[in-house]
């Protein structure tokens with residue numbers, strides 16, 4: 351998408367919202383895969399204007415930090431509640447975040463996988479991408495067969511996410527994340543990226559060799575993917 355950065359982001363949000371809205375219109379209890387971070391914000395604001403009934407729509411977040419106190423405003427539980435559940439008017443009990451079901455961390459991944467399966471799988475998964483090429487928090491080296499599990503965040507990702515915390519040292523070192531195998535099981539993927547800092551990761555994900563060293567390249571294995579970029583994020587595509 352061309353145009354000034356803010357206009358391109360708004361247009362990207364409208365495009366992604368259109369895809370999600372058509373899924374929800376066809377299936378009022380659709381299962382959405384929810385990304386956090388800055389990238390999807392224009393998607394949620396565009397969806398809020400779509401005039402849809404959100405009361406039966408279900409959601410599964412991609413990931414959650416491990417080690418934050420319950421109720422921390424930057425926990426992804428809190429972020430998803432603020433930015434998605436409240437913005438759209440989703441039914442809170444139908445929206446899930448890894449590890450938020452009160453059980454222990456050792457089995458949180460397996461419980462999350464079971465919950466996604468019991469919901470009938472994710473209909474459409476929204477994705478951002480990290481500078482490291484991560485989707486979800488599947489950092490380089492993640493297996494394409496991986497399922498929801500605990501991962502260690504790279505220092506690059508911790509530095510990128512330090513903007514949300516008082517000090518860089520406050521960024522958690524670990525997370526629970528859907529695996530690449532989990533993400534690939536969604537019936538459709540929509541990946542968005544904005545800005546020059548994402549250009550290398552986008553080029554690798556879209557055109558590079560399919561490799562665990564750039565986890566986003568796993569999207570090339572999926573039959574139904576839409577990639578929505580501004581000019582800067584697209585600038586290293588051939």
Ligand code: F6R
Nearest residue numbers: 385386387388389478479480486
């Ligand atoms: C967020 C997530 C991450 C982000 C990525 C980009 O739930 O899983 O993969 O999508 O780190 O973050 P932003 O959009 O803040 O640049």
